């Protein structure tokens with residue numbers, strides 16, 4: 023069975039809930055980036071051993087949180103040695119607005135994966151965008167590069183839309199499934 027790690031930052035808990043759903047779908051281990059933007063030695067070892075790595079961060083001011091960016095820059099040590107080349111990668115972001123410039127964060131993650139020589143996995147769900155669509159539908163935000171989630175600015179962590187959380191589980195399963203096909 024392939025090994026998948028979901029590595030994420032969450033300032034206020036919403037992205038953490040999404041990460042848990044992605045990890046549940048993938049059968050993945052979870053690694054949280056600290057409020058200081060750091061992870062431990064065991065976490066680095068888990069990432070090195072993973073077949074698939076899924077990045078997660080909230081979108082703050084139009085890109086990933088600075089803690090995720092600090093982690094990204096720290097992965098340059100892996101880049102130097104090509105340690106993560108040919109791993110499978112995916113990414114997700116969560117923010118308050120339907121768009122909210124989430125796409126910038128996903129492209130940031132896709133670029134990071136590509137710098138490492140990774141194999142990026144798209145969301146793999148058609149958008150649900152007809153008149154009767156609701157937030158309970160899969161991919162109601164219409165993403166394609168990776169997973170998009172919306173947490174309205176006044177929503178508690180318990181109020182993330184059911185369609186987004188179902189999409190999160192689907193995406194985790196998809197990324198882990200691709201890794202399994204390539205590695206098992």
Ligand SMILES: Cc1cc2nc3c(=O)[nH]c(=O)nc-3n(C[C@H](O)[C@H](O)[C@H](O)COP(=O)(O)O)c2cc1C
Nearest residue numbers: 032033034035036037080082083084117118119122
């Ligand atoms: C500093 C900051 C900047 C933010 N910038 C954006 C943004 O650019 N677009 C957006 O849609 N939401 C933005 N938000 C809202 C957050 O993305 C949203 O509250 C998200 O659920 C936070 O996730 P977290 O609880 O995991 O930290 C911002 C929030 C903060 C605190």
